[in-house]
Amino acid sequence: MTSHLIPTQADKLISECLETSRSFAVVAGAGSGKTTSLVEALKQVREQRGKELRQAGQRIVCITYTNRAVDVISSRLKFDDLFLISTLHGFLWGEISRFQNDIREALESKIIPDHLDKAQEKNTGKHTKTARRAKAKVDRLAAALEVIDEVPEFRYTEAAASNYVEGIINHDDMIDISAHLILTKPVLRKALGFKFPYIFVDEAQDTFDNVVEALNAICADEGLPIVGYFGDPMQQIYDKRAGSFSGPVGAINITKTENFRCSTSVLTLLNAFRKDVQQVAAGDNSDRVGSVEMTIVQAPNPTGGRGRYSDEELARVSAKFDDALEKWGWSDRNGVKRLFLVRQMIARRQGFSDLHRLFTGPFASSKAQEEYEAGSHALLKPFIEFLLPLVQAHREEKKKDLIDVFRKVSPKFHPQGPSADQPFKTILAQVLAHADVLSEMWEKCTARDLLLYCHENILLDFSERVVDHLERECRTEEFDDDNPDHVLEKGDWLADVFFTMGTSEMANYVNFVTDNTPLSTQHGVKGEEYNDVLVVFDDVEAAWNQYSFRKTLTPETAGEPSDGQREKSENLAYVCFSRAEDNLRILFFSQDAESSKKELVAAEFLSEEQIMVLD
Numbered sequence: 001m002t003s004h005l006i007p008t009q010a011d012k013l014i015s016e017c018l019e020t021s022r023s024f025a026v027v028a029g030a031g032s033g034k035t036t037s038l039v040e041a042l043k044q045v046r047e048q049r050g051k052e053l054r055q056a057g058q059r060i061v062c063i064t065y066t067n068r069a070v071d072v073i074s075s076r077l078k079f080d081d082l083f084l085i086s087t088l089h090g091f092l093w094g095e096i097s098r099f100q101n102d103i104r105e106a107l108e109s110k111i112i113p114d115h116l117d118k119a120q121e122k123n124t125g126k127h128t129k130t131a132r133r134a135k136a137k138v139d140r141l142a143a144a145l146e147v148i149d150e151v152p153e154f155r156y157t158e159a160a161a162s163n164y165v166e167g168i169i170n171h172d173d174m175i176d177i178s179a180h181l182i183l184t185k186p187v188l189r190k191a192l193g194f195k196f197p198y199i200f201v202d203e204a205q206d207t208f209d210n211v212v213e214a215l216n217a218i219c220a221d222e223g224l225p226i227v228g229y230f231g232d233p234m235q236q237i238y239d240k241r242a243g244s245f246s247g248p249v250g251a252i253n254i255t256k257t258e259n260f261r262c263s264t265s266v267l268t269l270l271n272a273f274r275k276d277v278q279q280v281a282a283g284d285n286s287d288r289v290g291s292v293e294m295t296i297v298q299a300p301n302p303t304g305g306r307g308r309y310s311d312e313e314l315a316r317v318s319a320k321f322d323d324a325l326e327k328w329g330w331s332d333r334n335g336v337k338r339l340f341l342v343r344q345m346i347a348r349r350q351g352f353s354d355l356h357r358l359f360t361g362p363f364a365s366s367k368a369q370e371e372y373e374a375g376s377h378a379l380l381k382p383f384i385e386f387l388l389p390l391v392q393a394h395r396e397e398k399k400k401d402l403i404d405v406f407r408k409v410s411p412k413f414h415p416q417g418p419s420a421d422q423p424f425k426t427i428l429a430q431v432l433a434h435a436d437v438l439s440e441m442w443e444k445c446t447a448r449d450l451l452l453y454c455h456e457n458i459l460l461d462f463s464e465r466v467v468d469h470l471e472r473e474c475r476t477e478e479f480d481d482d483n484p485d486h487v488l489e490k491g492d493w494l495a496d497v498f499f500t501m502g503t504s505e506m507a508n509y510v511n512f513v514t515d516n517t518p519l520s521t522q523h524g525v526k527g528e529e530y531n532d533v534l535v536v537f538d539d540v541e542a543a544w545n546q547y548s549f550r551k552t553l554t555p556e557t558a559g560e561p562s563d564g565q566r567e568k569s570e571n572l573a574y575v576c577f578s579r580a581e582d583n584l585r586i587l588f589f590s591q592d593a594e595s596s597k598k599e600l601v602a603a604e605f606l607s608e609e610q611i612m613v614l615d
Contacts, residue, residue, distance in 0.1 A: 007040075008033075008282075010256035014041050017228070018048070018198075023219050023251035025204070025229040029277045030270065030578030031261025031529070038062070038202055038230045039076045042083060045198050050082055058195060059084050063091050064202035069527075073202070084196070088207060089171055092178035093156045095192060099181065102188075103154050106177045107164060108145065114176075116141045132482055140484075160366040172240075179210035182217060189218045193225040204231030204245040206238060216248040227251075234274055234574050237523055243567075258282035261529055263290025266580045272605055274574060290582040294611045295324040296596050299589040302540050309540055317541060317589070318349070323614055324587050330534070336585075337530040339522045339576050341542040343373065346519045350512050352505040362481060363494035375513035378463050379447075379498050385409050386460060387450060388510050391442045394435045399428065406431050412458045434459065447506075448499030469495040522576050533580035535573075538589040549573065550590055553605070557595040 028034035122134035144164035304310035347356035359372035371377035393401035537549035551561035552569035
């Protein structure tokens, strides 16, 4: 290895694979230092082969799954251009986008026909909503096939759905096209193998089966090119991903058993919960005992319809949450990361339920929902980046902060903008005047009023789409999700409802989305770590049937889960538990709390002293 770090046994095996040009797959449990092992492997290739790779015009590629991970790995490699560090979609599209005729052929012979077959299965000819939608999809796909040869160019976007007639390919189709071309075009495989003799895949469990198959095909022969996978099947928590992974024939499977993150108490739980990898404490955490406790709440039998809580029962559940915090002595404990399965549980507790329902309801496309969750939706960004910071600075009489907000966001007051030559006193007067108006409007006006004021006074740069929403007439017809035009234009209805809303929930939403609250979804903390973690499992309130923590953790008490529920719930629970560096608390709602406790103790999941029942 190339650093002062002491290599683990797994690191030594990785090093041997690199020296002998042999593909490998590393299963690295939570907290095992996977990223460090990956970066050290990349450094080793640079040290041993970097000069000749540069001379040959070759690069080392590392595929990872978030832009944040790209930045982290790139910085640890000092942004050396020997390495191509990229997201999966960025890498694949970068390599296939120039093969437009091959993309067209793949769409015509494989991708669209596959979609047609799936739609045709649901096109039963009946008058159900599912059948009508399937029939409409079959018609659209058939029409696209007829004109696919006339489409001048195909481009990849983050659109929710592909529009083949317009040449738009979405994420899922781009992945499938790329894998298909690599698997069916030997010349492309050979070219990629020469260009990238070393292919590393981070978070391999989150890639796709066909992508793993395609990369293995590139590296199928002995010697270079080779592929190295780094990941953990137990941390696969997204739909339609590979989960398990392995290299091509002859590849070495390596298990990394160290845990450098968790206290011994948390690690004991992880090892009881997971049987395929048994970790050992390593590094500084060997001396940290920490603590793990579970409180099982005797939950009410839901009477709210469709197996959900009534409003009164929801209030009781919330009270139990506070009771558990008090029993643990965590009521006033700062820095506790509180993890819930779904965002609606957080929205209700944080006070932005109406906003959440709008951006996850029938008017929200999958892209709109993703942007809402990320805080990047064009309707919400003005409130996140400008209006709320402005109002808060105005209320606190922080004139400098006010000016900073305007200069940073407002084109009118940008240092190089139209006010650049005005005296500071004049700029301050204008800023204060606008702040006075907007602060007053914040208390009593709608979102549309606030955005219109900003638009008319050139305080913000709005996208063309938002300007169109502000200037058009409100849609008066009832939204019909069987109408293809309505489905394409559902953003109009979303905007119209949003414009009528006040600002009462906006600050709560902004505080959450900008990570100014201790609450998070359980999916949202993958890759993170915190000293103290609280995990909440309540299947009834979460209302997400793909998961069942009651059945997964206590099948004798609650009944057996489906295979899908078991895998999803086990993986997500493992991810949540392993975020804790020191102390972990689990709040578990059960309709039979005492039986659940007995079952968990009998399974040696936790000891009797670690479990408290809250009646």
